[in-house]
Amino acid sequence: MEKKTVLTKIGIPRAMSYYNNFLFYYGFFKSLGVEVVLSDKTTTATINEGTKYVVSDTCFPIKVYAGHVINLLNKGCDVIFVPSIQSTGYKVNNCSKIRGLPEIIRNIINRPFIMIEPTLDKTENIGLYDFCKNTACQLGITDTKEIKKAMDAGWEMYNSFMEMTKSGISYNEALNNALNGKFVKKSVDIVKPLSVVIMAHGYNLFDERISLNLIKKLEKMGVKVYTSLNISREQQQEALKKLGEIQYWANELELTGCAAHYLLNKKVDGIIALSAFGCGPDSLMVDEISHHCKEKGMPLIHLTIDEHTGEAGFITRIEAFVDMLMRKKRNTLIQNAKPKAKADIINIKKEKILTGSAK
Amino acid sequence: METEQKLAEKEIKIRAKDRIIAWPRMGRIDIPLKALVQSLGAKVVIPPANSNEALELGVRNSIEGICLPYKLNLANYMMALDKGANTLMMFQAPGSCRLGNYTKMAQKTLKQMGYKFDMVIFDMYKSKMVQTLQAFWHVTHCLNPYCYYKGFSLGFNKLFAIDTAERLLFYTRPRELNKGDAEKCYHKWLKIADETNSVRKAKRLKKQVIEDFKKIPIDKDKKVPKVYLIGEFFVLLDPYTNQNIEKELGEMGVEVQRQIMFSDWLEHVLKPSIFYKKESHRERCVKYAKKYMKRAIGGECIETIGDTVYAAKHGIDGIIHISPFSCMPEIVAQNILPKVSKNENIPVLSLVLDEQTGKAGYITRIEAFIDLIKRRQQKYAI
Secondary structure (H helix, E strand, C coil): CCCCCCCCEEEECCCCCHHHHHHHHHHHHHHHCCEEEECCCCCHHHHHHHHHHCCCCCCHHHHHHHHHHHHHHHHCCCEEECCEEEEEECCEECCHHHHCHHHHHHHHCCCCCEEECCEEECCCCECHHHHHHHHHHHHCCCCHHHHHHHHHHHHHHHHHHHHHHHCCCCHHHHHHHHHCCCCCCCCCCCCCCEEEEEECCHHHHCCCCCCCCHHHHHHHCCEEEECHHHCCHHHHHHHHHHCCCCCCECCCHHHHHHHHHHHHHCCCCEEEEEEECCCHHHHHHHHHHHHHHHHHCCCEEEEEECCCCCHHHHHHHHHHHHHHHHHHHHHHHHHHCCCCCHHHHHHHHHHHHHHCCCC | CHHHHHHHHHHCCCCHHHCEEECCCCCCCHHHHHHHHHHCCCEECCCCCCCHHHHHHHHHHCCCCCCHHHHHHHHHHHHHHHCCCCEEEEEECCCCCCHHHHHHHHHHHHHHCCCCCEEEEEECCCCCHHHHHHHHHHHHCCCCHHHHHHHHHHHHHHHHHHHHHHHHHHHHCCCECCCCHHHHHHHHHHHHHHHCCCHHHHHHHHHHHHHHHHCCCECCCCCCCEEEEEECHHHHHCCCCCCCHHHHHHHCCCEEEECCCHHHHHHHHHCCHHHCCCCCHHHHHHHHHHHCCCCCCCCCHHHHHHHHHHHHHCCCCEEEEEEECCCHHHHHHHHHHHHHHHHHCCCEEEEEECCCCCHHHHHHHHHHHHHHHHHHHHHHHC
16 A cells, blocks of 8 residues: 655644644644744735735735735745634534635635634534644645644643743743743733733734734833733633633633633723724624723723724734723722821822823 | 613513514515514514615614614614514524624613514524524513414415525526516515415415416526525515515526425424434535635525535636625625635625615626636637
8 A cells, every 4th residue: 555645743823722822832843853944933025925925804814814825835835734613612603704714814815825724613523632633634744643642732732832922031031042942931910000901913013014013012101011821721711600601712812701701800990902804703702801891990991903904003902091091090099098098099000100100 | 780781671572462563674574573573463564675764774773883783673673663572583593603603792782772672582503493483482481382383384385485486586587588477576576475364375475486487488508607595694685675685587588497495494494403404504515615714604605605605616607796785694705705616616796885885886897707718708608
């Protein structure tokens, strides 16, 4: 019997599920002995390239994804990993565009290339093991033991990455540490005058071009930023339950779960929602959270991004929001202070807060 | 969760006798559903047909990013509640698209606006005959099996009759000698179907419709281009939303064929799969779409692709694909369609509809497309 040729190189586009699951993929493929090739970081050229291929109504992240696939093909990598994540729980489905990612890529790009397209669909009982096995089979590896070992290796990398981010290390730092096999934990939490939580999908938030470096911009203004990576999935699920909502979308926890957690423990002063223009699920999730925010008196700003987002207008809106939070916090501090020591506290707090202001 | 639900039920306790039921409009579903619910002994309110006024009401009270069908559904609910309804019905199919979120959102919005009502949800995930019956029982508390038999057979027979009338209308309209005959006949039968009240008469409806349409004088030898209408379910069935595209096309002398019919879909959804012997529309679509799509991704995406391939192989001249703005499954379909169109050699026109679509520009595009099809026909004839 002729043996199937084993592919030794696989390209992963730096978009969509890369931002949440890359370390699992990396550990998995490395253990199988497959070399991983990444596309370059998103630039305006990537976006323009991707926009050429898809119809105009398609949402921004998909355009970026197409750009990354083209980038990989230009690099000479003709085996591309395009997973279809249909559902992550019983009746917890993903957005149609993520579910149909391989279908879109197959039909819009008219170049010869091999697409590795496993399916994860827990509603139809196709679990993670089947997902991994399918991937490996398409690569030409059929040894069950090896696949199981590779899955463990993937989990190990993913978990160490998650542990690091949970302790408060930034995304890029944690990614580099995990790739180099290091494990670093932050023990001291830096206290800043203001803190916000950003509710956004990983592929929007951690892509520095798409989010226009939102996290760094906020940190420059002296704002502590929490993201969905700072808390565990279980915490997110629990918080969502407490809020009385049901998880409907597969990647919903990044937004609603994360926002619900910080909304309930009152650790933050405001919520920033970042979503791509025309994103169907996001429009519902942000609405859901803004409903609860209104009840609890938590400020929320909804930023929408697309390929035309001007950076200047974006900064102005964030600055205005941060200024507003600052004023709100100052007022509540003054009101809560005891009348006796009021004058002193005003002076002290004013100084403290103003030093960390945006200006 | 359960205790919460019980509490909610206590809050709005409506006796079965006092129930006045309403549901959102979609195509001609109101006639069969009315027959069914009324024979179970409940009162019914039918919201007025979708119009600019309804759309405005819906847009004003819903969020920006939601799709067009929701806005119209919400307006239907509000209008029905204003008319005195106190029980709302809606079906949902989790996992398809944003449709699964409709009821949750509508409930929240309406409660915020101060309406008091009870919402009954039909969960249509895979065939669920038992659940549907339970929901009807919850609404009407009707225990008489004869009523159920009467209701369902009335409903289904009316539905089949209406769908037959619609199919015949599509065939007759471009060929009729006296303009407007087919349209008149169709409306006449809609009215008769609505008024029919006995199972015996309802069973005869379909035959009578066919006979009546045969009487309309038509030009049988006329060469008529055939166009498939595909796309999103709601937009296809609702004449207001699609700007009555079927009529416009028919008057241009084009035979419209629509594969998504309400009765087919309902039969497929309700009947347990063991009783379903012939190949359903969906199965056929999955088979034909295999070359382009390997998995279903929710909504009507796979139907759209499958129908296009099927049409190309069965002598159809063109495809018009309509979808509401920002409909997720249809955007995926739009991305795939150019390749299908090229490979299968069939022209495709994609139209995206939203609340601002101007009719003039819309008609121009359709006219241009029909011209293209006619020229193509001449080219192949030579």
